[in-house]
Amino acid sequence: MTFRLYDTATREVRDFVPLEEGKVGLYVCGLTVQSEPHVGHVRSGVNFDVLQRWLRHLGYDVTFIRNITDIDDKILIKSAEHGRPWYNLAYAMHRELDKAYDALNVAPPTYEPAATGHVPEMVELITELIGRGHAYPAEDGSGDVYFDVRSWPSYGELTHQGVDDMEPAADADPRGKRDPRDFALWKGWKKETEPETAAWPSPWGPGRPGWHIECSAMAGKYLGPAFDIHGGGVDLRFPHHENEQAQSRAAGRPFATYWMHNAWITTAGEKMSKSLGNSLTIPAVLEKYRGIDLRFYLVAAHYRSHVEFSFEALEEAAAGFARIESFLQRAGADETADGQLPQAFVDAMNDDLGTPAAVAVLYDAVREGNRLLAAGDDATAVAASVDAMLDVLGLHPADPAWAGSGSSAQDGKLRSAVDVLVAGLLAERAAARKAKDWARADAIRDQIKEAGIEVEDTPAGPKWSID
RNA sequence: GGUGGGUUGGCCGAGAGGCGAGGCAACGGACUGCAAAUCCGUGUACACGGGUUCAAAUCCCGUACCCACCUCCA
Incomplete structure (x- = not known):
C-alpha cells in the first residue's frame, strides 16, 4: 500500500504523489509566540513530527519548514501590558516553545523561519500582487495594503465557500478596504500606539507584515513556488490558509498540493485557547507527567480526531505505556537487532497516519512478547520490532532526547x-x-x-x- | 445565514455494510507462601426515529444535542 493522506482541499484520502520523486516539501504553520505553549499547541507539533518521521522512514528526503510568527497585534498588546519590548516577549515565548518541543521529542524542522526575518520577501510578493492587480494600497493613507478578494475568482476554493456567503466580519475595520472581506497584506505603522521597532520600511511607508503573507513568503523562499504538503490546525483553514493560497496563486505560484489539518484538543468541551488556564501549559503539565507519556497520549489518538483532554485519560495512557516499557526491560532489548515493522503497522501508518491502529499493533506485539517470556522463550526479535515501532513514532524510551525529562x-x-x-x-x-x-x-x-x-x-x- | 466535524461499552479511543481494533478499569482462572508483574478468559457499545439491504455502528431520510471556522486562535 502506498502512503495516503486526507487532503482538506479535496476532502478525501488521496495517494501521496510528491512533485519530485523521492522528495517532500512540507510547510507547517507554527505558533504566534505570544504566550506559554499549552497542550493544544504541541499536539500540532507532535502530529507533524510523526508525519515527518514517517515520510523519512518511507525514504523521502524531507524539507520541513515550520515558521514562527514573532510580530502581530497580540504580541504588541501583551508586551505593552507587561511593559517589556515586544521582541523580548516573542523571543522568551519562542524559547519556551522550543523547550516544550524538546520535552516531547518533537524533532527540529529543517528550518524555523521567523516572520520578522523575511520582510523583504514579503514586500517582493506584495509588489508582485499589486502589479498583477490583486492588491492595492489603502486609499485612506493608512499605509495598509490589502488583497483584493473580488479580483481572484477562485477565492474560497480551499474551504468551499462562496465570497457572498461569508459573513462580513463584525469587527472588520473597513478603513480603506474595497470589500470588507479584503485582508491586510501589509499594515501601516500606527505612530501613536505602536513602537518604532515594530515598523519596517516598505514602498508603502513603514509598517509590518500582515499575518497571511508571512507564510506565503517563507514557504516560497524555502520550498519554492510549488511544494507538497501544507499543514496546521483546523482553525487555520479559514481565513489563514485560504488567504495564503489565494495570494500565492494570484502571484502565479501553484502552492501546496495537499492540505493537512490537525483537530483540536479541548478541555471541559472548550477550545483550549479560550478556556483559561495556565494549568495546561506544557511546563505545568510536565511537572506531573513525563514528556514521553504526554506524547504517547497524543499519538494514540488520530490527528484528525477531536481530543477531550483530561488528566485521567493521560494517566490511563501512561499506565498503558508503562506496560510497553516494562516489556522492553524484561525482554532485554538487543541494540544491535534491526527490528522489522510489522506489516499491519506499516499499513496503518500508510493509511493517513493511522496511529491508533498502529498503537494497537504495538500492543499486540507486546502481548506476544510477554507470552514468549512467560513460556521461557526468547523474545528479543519481538522486542526489536517493538523498538522499531516506538522509534518511528518518536516514543523510544532509550532515545537520548528524553534525557532531559526524567532520567538524568x-x-x-x-x-x-x-x-x-x-x-x-x-x-x-x-x-x-x-x-x-x-x-x-x-x-x-x-x-x-x-x-x-x-x-x-x-x-x-x-x-x-x-x- | 454559510462551511465543516461530532454523539461508540464503567472510562479513553479506533473502525465506516457481514468476522467484537486496542488500551485503562473490573471480575474469574493460571502462576505466587501471599502479592506484584505476566498470560488466559469474561462485555451482546455504537444519540434517537424511520428506511434501503439477505446483512447497518457503518448507506439514505428525519430529529435531538454538542463543537469548530466565517479576516490575524495549533
Whole structure:
C-alpha cells in the first residue's frame, strides 16, 4: 500500500504523489509566540513530527519548514501590558516553545523561519500582487495594503465557500478596504500606539507584515513556488490558509498540493485557547507527567480526531505505556537487532497516519512478547520490532532526547543510592522468606512500600521500582 | 445565514455494510507462601426515529444535542 493522506482541499484520502520523486516539501504553520505553549499547541507539533518521521522512514528526503510568527497585534498588546519590548516577549515565548518541543521529542524542522526575518520577501510578493492587480494600497493613507478578494475568482476554493456567503466580519475595520472581506497584506505603522521597532520600511511607508503573507513568503523562499504538503490546525483553514493560497496563486505560484489539518484538543468541551488556564501549559503539565507519556497520549489518538483532554485519560495512557516499557526491560532489548515493522503497522501508518491502529499493533506485539517470556522463550526479535515501532513514532524510551525529562545523571545516582539501601532490606526479607516467616517478609515489603517503592518477586530474584 | 466535524461499552479511543481494533478499569482462572508483574478468559457499545439491504455502528431520510471556522486562535 502506498502512503495516503486526507487532503482538506479535496476532502478525501488521496495517494501521496510528491512533485519530485523521492522528495517532500512540507510547510507547517507554527505558533504566534505570544504566550506559554499549552497542550493544544504541541499536539500540532507532535502530529507533524510523526508525519515527518514517517515520510523519512518511507525514504523521502524531507524539507520541513515550520515558521514562527514573532510580530502581530497580540504580541504588541501583551508586551505593552507587561511593559517589556515586544521582541523580548516573542523571543522568551519562542524559547519556551522550543523547550516544550524538546520535552516531547518533537524533532527540529529543517528550518524555523521567523516572520520578522523575511520582510523583504514579503514586500517582493506584495509588489508582485499589486502589479498583477490583486492588491492595492489603502486609499485612506493608512499605509495598509490589502488583497483584493473580488479580483481572484477562485477565492474560497480551499474551504468551499462562496465570497457572498461569508459573513462580513463584525469587527472588520473597513478603513480603506474595497470589500470588507479584503485582508491586510501589509499594515501601516500606527505612530501613536505602536513602537518604532515594530515598523519596517516598505514602498508603502513603514509598517509590518500582515499575518497571511508571512507564510506565503517563507514557504516560497524555502520550498519554492510549488511544494507538497501544507499543514496546521483546523482553525487555520479559514481565513489563514485560504488567504495564503489565494495570494500565492494570484502571484502565479501553484502552492501546496495537499492540505493537512490537525483537530483540536479541548478541555471541559472548550477550545483550549479560550478556556483559561495556565494549568495546561506544557511546563505545568510536565511537572506531573513525563514528556514521553504526554506524547504517547497524543499519538494514540488520530490527528484528525477531536481530543477531550483530561488528566485521567493521560494517566490511563501512561499506565498503558508503562506496560510497553516494562516489556522492553524484561525482554532485554538487543541494540544491535534491526527490528522489522510489522506489516499491519506499516499499513496503518500508510493509511493517513493511522496511529491508533498502529498503537494497537504495538500492543499486540507486546502481548506476544510477554507470552514468549512467560513460556521461557526468547523474545528479543519481538522486542526489536517493538523498538522499531516506538522509534518511528518518536516514543523510544532509550532515545537520548528524553534525557532531559526524567532520567538524568542525577537520577541515576539517586537510584544507585536507593538500591544499596533497599538491597539490605531485601536481604533481610529473603532470610525471613527462607525461614517461611511470611509475616516478617510481608512487613519488610510493606515498609519498603511505605517509602513509595514497589517490590516484585521474579524468577531472577526480587526487583524494586519507584511507584 | 454559510462551511465543516461530532454523539461508540464503567472510562479513553479506533473502525465506516457481514468476522467484537486496542488500551485503562473490573471480575474469574493460571502462576505466587501471599502479592506484584505476566498470560488466559469474561462485555451482546455504537444519540434517537424511520428506511434501503439477505446483512447497518457503518448507506439514505428525519430529529435531538454538542463543537469548530466565517479576516490575524495549533
